Amino acid sequence: MHPFFTILLKELLIFFRSTGLVLMVIYFFTAEVYVAGDGVEVEAKNISIAIVDKSAGGISKKIISSLHAPEFQTPKFYTSQKELSDAIYDRDIMIGLIFDEDFEKNYYKHLNPQINILVDSTTASQSLMALGYLQNIVMDFNKMQLPITMKIHKLFNQNATTSYFMSLSELLSVITLLTVILTAVVFVKEKENGTWDIMLLMPVNPKIIILAKSFSQIIIVMIGTFLSVGIVLFKGFNIPLNGSLLNFFILTFFYVWTTAGLGLFIAAVSKTVTQIAQLSIVIMMPIIFLSGAWTPIYAMHPILQTLSIFSPLRYYIEGSESIFFRGSGFIDLLPYFGGVILLGIVLYWYGFRKIGKLF
Amino acid sequence: MLKIKDLTVRYKKKIGIKNLNLEVHKGEVIGFIGSDGVGKSSALNAIAGVLKFEGKISYKGMSYTSPKEALEVKKQIGYMPQGIGLVLYDTLTVSEHLDFFADIRDITIDAEFLEYKQNLLKMSGLERFLQRKAGELSGGMMQKLSLICTILHRPSLLILDEPTTGVDPLSRIEFWEILKHNSQNYGAISIVSTAYMNEASKMDRVVLFDQSTAIAIGTTVELLKEIEPFVYEKTVQKFPNSLTVGEATYSLEKLDIPHQTPILESLFFINSLKHNALLPALKISQKNLAKNTNKITIKANKITKRFGKFIANESVDMELHRGEIVGLLGANGAGKTTFIKMILGLLPIDSGELSLLNKKITSAKDRQELKSKIGYVSQHFALYDDMTVRENMLFFALMHKISRKKAKELIGEYADELGFREYLDDMPRSLPLGINQRFSLAVALLHDPIILCLDEPTSGVDAIARRQFWDLLQELKIKRDISILITTHYMSEAEFCDRVVLLKDGKKIADKKIAEFYEEFPNAHDFEEIFLEYYR
Numbered sequence: 057m058h059p060f061f062t063i064l065l066k067e068l069l070i071f072f073r074s075t076g077l078v079l080m081v082i083y084f085f086t087a088e089v090y091v092a093g094d095g096v097e098v099e100a101k102n103i104s105i106a107i108v109d110k111s112a113g114g115i116s117k118k119i120i121s122s123l124h125a126p127e128f129q130t131p132k133f134y135t136s137q138k139e140l141s142d143a144i145y146d147r148d149i150m151i152g153l154i155f156d157e158d159f160e161k162n163y164y165k166h167l168n169p170q171i172n173i174l175v176d177s178t179t180a181s182q183s184l185m186a187l188g189y190l191q192n193i194v195m196d197f198n199k200m201q202l203p204i205t206m207k208i209h210k211l212f213n214q215n216a217t218t219s220y221f222m223s224l225s226e227l228l229s230v231i232t233l234l235t236v237i238l239t240a241v242v243f244v245k246e247k248e249n250g251t252w253d254i255m256l257l258m259p260v261n262p263k264i265i266i267l268a269k270s271f272s273q274i275i276i277v278m279i280g281t282f283l284s285v286g287i288v289l290f291k292g293f294n295i296p297l298n299g300s301l302l303n304f305f306i307l308t309f310f311y312v313w314t315t316a317g318l319g320l321f322i323a324a325v326s327k328t329v330t331q332i333a334q335l336s337i338v339i340m341m342p343i344i345f346l347s348g349a350w351t352p353i354y355a356m357h358p359i360l361q362t363l364s365i366f367s368p369l370r371y372y373i374e375g376s377e378s379i380f381f382r383g384s385g386f387i388d389l390l391p392y393f394g395g396v397i398l399l400g401i402v403l404y405w406y407g408f409r410k411i412g413k414l415f
Numbered sequence: 416m417l418k419i420k421d422l423t424v425r426y427k428k429k430i431g432i433k434n435l436n437l438e439v440h441k442g443e444v445i446g447f448i449g450s451d452g453v454g455k456s457s458a459l460n461a462i463a464g465v466l467k468f469e470g471k472i473s474y475k476g477m478s479y480t481s482p483k484e485a486l487e488v489k490k491q492i493g494y495m496p497q498g499i500g501l502v503l504y505d506t507l508t509v510s511e512h513l514d515f516f517a518d519i520r521d522i523t524i525d526a527e528f529l530e531y532k533q534n535l536l537k538m539s540g541l542e543r544f545l546q547r548k549a550g551e552l553s554g555g556m557m558q559k560l561s562l563i564c565t566i567l568h569r570p571s572l573l574i575l576d577e578p579t580t581g582v583d584p585l586s587r588i589e590f591w592e593i594l595k596h597n598s599q600n601y602g603a604i605s606i607v608s609t610a611y612m613n614e615a616s617k618m619d620r621v622v623l624f625d626q627s628t629a630i631a632i633g634t635t636v637e638l639l640k641e642i643e644p645f646v647y648e649k650t651v652q653k654f655p656n657s658l659t660v661g662e663a664t665y666s667l668e669k670l671d672i673p674h675q676t677p678i679l680e681s682l683f684f685i686n687s688l689k690h691n692a693l694l695p696a697l698k699i700s701q702k703n704l705a706k707n708t709n710k711i712t713i714k715a716n717k718i719t720k721r722f723g724k725f726i727a728n729e730s731v732d733m734e735l736h737r738g739e740i741v742g743l744l745g746a747n748g749a750g751k752t753t754f755i756k757m758i759l760g761l762l763p764i765d766s767g768e769l770s771l772l773n774k775k776i777t778s779a780k781d782r783q784e785l786k787s788k789i790g791y792v793s794q795h796f797a798l799y800d801d802m803t804v805r806e807n808m809l810f811f812a813l814m815h816k817i818s819r820k821k822a823k824e825l826i827g828e829y830a831d832e833l834g835f836r837e838y839l840d841d842m843p844r845s846l847p848l849g850i851n852q853r854f855s856l857a858v859a860l861l862h863d864p865i866i867l868c869l870d871e872p873t874s875g876v877d878a879i880a881r882r883q884f885w886d887l888l889q890e891l892k893i894k895r896d897i898s899i900l901i902t903t904h905y906m907s908e909a910e911f912c913d914r915v916v917l918l919k920d921g922k923k924i925a926d927k928k929i930a931e932f933y934e935e936f937p938n939a940h941d942f943e944e945i946f947l948e949y950y951r
Binding site for chain 1 (some may be wrong): 514756759760761783784786789791793794795797798799800801802806810811813814815816
């Protein structure tokens with residue numbers, strides 16, 4: 057058997073024997089992605105609301121009747137503003153509406169009727185979203201008077217379901233993180249255990265050793281990605297697939313090589329697994345930040361926008377989103393493939409050389 | 416004064432020490448002797464009150480059964496954990512250390528204390544290095560400083576865990592002098608563990624440990640007298656229930672051979688005989704390896720290695736021939752491992768020349784083809800922990816481009832010869848060190864190397880396994896005509912080598928055949944004493 061396969065099989069065997077590592081990888085590819093997609097909720101949902109209605113008219117009733125599930129809980133009614141604000145202070149209520157006594161009178165007289173709103177904005181994004189909803193409701197109500205109405209079309213993610221976006225970009229971040237750490241660990245674990253020296257004394261070309269070791273971890277990450285896409289993305293979140301899944305896996309494969317290069321670099325400079333953890337965070341944070349995984353690139357400072365050209369994750373995220381949501385064909389994906397492969401060649405070459413020096 | 420009753424320490428999966436009973440009197444120095452993992456540290460930690468234990472310990476009438484209850488006693492305890500310089504701070508100087516330890520122990524600085532301190536510094540030879548940082552001291556000086564810091568507050572119960580392991584012989588003597596002085600003049604009890612058998616003579620009484628139990632307690636004279644009837648002159652004859660290791664044959668039944676004076680190690684051999692815990696007979700099969708016309712396998716010429724300012728090896732010359740065992744001896748930090756790593760190409764050589772098997776080494780490429788001629792057993796027998804013994808061996812065989820079929824045959828062969836067949840499907844870390852030692856040797860021999868490099872293959876291994884390992888190396892040398900380069904910090908193991916290269920602070924201070932050493936110092940009893948002369 058060629059030494060390449062001997063080493064490859066050995067690494068896979070060792071991986072599947074170390075229960076802790078297997079569990080960690082499974083966790084990251086399933087639960088972590090699922091929690092990110094499901095748990096990070098920025099839509100207004102199930103908000104507690106209370107009302108003090110002193111106008112006792114039909115208009116306020118009509119407005120109140122539009123406050124319903126799933127955005128709001130059934131409204132509670134209070135008789136005074138004091139009671140309402142107490143409830144908010146006690147965290148029973150998040151949003152309170154107060155209709156003045158002359159609300160209805162002013163409405164008919166076109167005297168700028170006013171609804172007072174009290175908001176507990178501890179959870180800022182939730183409350184902002186809720187306010188948006190309230191505004192929409194009031195605007196809808198005003199429709200007759202307004203000459204312009206807005207008609208919104210949401211493209212690619214028709215319901216603007218955040219779980220689509222969040223779970224996919226979390227998966228891509230997980231792939232980045234795991235590839236870097238796993239690749240670095242297979243090398244550094246040998247340094248820690250002292251087997252590194254014995255490895256160096258084998259009559260095998262060091263290049264083969266490096267390639268086989270990093271390839272074994274790439275296989276593991278690819279299997280994990282496959283499971284995650286199938287189980288979490290498709291089954292769990294029903295993510296639409298408008299493009300070719302094959303393209304996605306090819307892109308992933310190239311991307312994983314790219315990040316494996318980073319792993320090699322980290323492995324070359326760390327002596328212990330703890331050091332890997334520290335270094336990975338320092339090196340990967342900017343890459344994830346600049347990729348647009350958390351903030352859209354156009355919202356960044358111009359300097360950061362330029363820097364983001366060097367984040368391979370940027371091309372990977374944009375490419376993957378194009379495949380899943382936009383359904384782009386291979387030709388349209390070429391820039392992303394190009395970006396990933398180009399950066400990949402540089403990073404892997406650098407990491408390879410760096411660790412090769414230790415041989 | 417110190418009474419230990421039925422002391423048992425249990426860990427999650429194994430027992431540290433079981434049913435230790437011991438009484439120690441004022442001023443006594445007690446030695447705990449045994450290899451790694453036999454329960455010495457467990458017992459010491461329990462006595463020091465830093466470990467949970469079963470049974471009862473009482474000191475000066477205060478008894479404790481847990482670390483919590485030991486709080487009151489701890490004030491009187493001085494404890495030095497295993498490992499060199501663990502209680503020291505690298506960036507503090509010697510005098511700052513003394514001030515610091517006096518401070519935290521709340522010692523009144525009076526004339527008496529100053530005299531006591533001065534005396535300690537004088538005895539240890541640290542007087543001249545008051546302004547030197549601890550990180551820049553040698554291993555021996557670090558241990559002496561640690562000891563002084565530990566006894567600075569005059570504890571009446573001293574617990575020292577392997578304080579002299581890997582320390583140079585001269586420092587070890589000074590270390591023992593300080594300790595003796597402390598016991599005699601201040602009546603302190605000292606309990607010291609050690610892996611060196613010959614230190615037993617420095618102790619009032621010894622406790623021998625094997626497999627988590629104390630197998631013998633008493634003075635060395637008493638203990639040796641007890642086993643006298645079982646020790647015979649070395650014989651090649653085979654008797655049932657007997658054992659031949661080193662220079663003697665041991666048997667529980669009466670043999671018709673003249674008796675021989677036992678040595679302390681004999682106690683362990685006889686204990687194994689009694690418990691039927693004998694090692695299988697080991698052997699090595701004959702092999703005719705490539706006849707290299709040149710006798711010289713390794714030739715190192717003025718090899719130097721620096722790490723920053725620190726010089727690890729300075730102009731070391733060495734030659735190794737076929738069919739020769741050369742021992743690289745020295746204390747911790749003498750540069751043994753660095754030297755072996757340079758020979759192997761694991762560390763670049765800063766200056767000097769190296770030829771392996773008559774080929775000058777100038778680049779990594781030169782080494783590539785030589786790799787199949789060299790075998791290596793690393794310190795602590797590093798192997799893959801997540802693979803069984805069999806899988807480990809198969810992996811290394813395949814890496815050496817041995818066919819799968821041939822590899823399986825070889826594994827079976829070595830497993831039988833070196834007696835680890837029953838462990839083939841176990842994970843290495845679950846095995847005793849002695850088994851790991853033999854199986855690591857088998858891994859290093861799979862590809863029939865001509866040069867075998869062994870880095871401290873005997874440290875931590877019990878007495879009987881150590882002896883057998885040396886016998887095995889002798890056989891290997893004779894039957895395969897290979898060169899063996901071995902490092903060790905056991906000075907007594909020099910006896911088993913053909914030639915010894917003695918290193919001190921990175922420099923070679925001696926390179927002679929064993930007989931030549933004895934010719935030079937005819938009055939010396941053992942190698943410990945010979946090397947002491949060189950260290951002076």
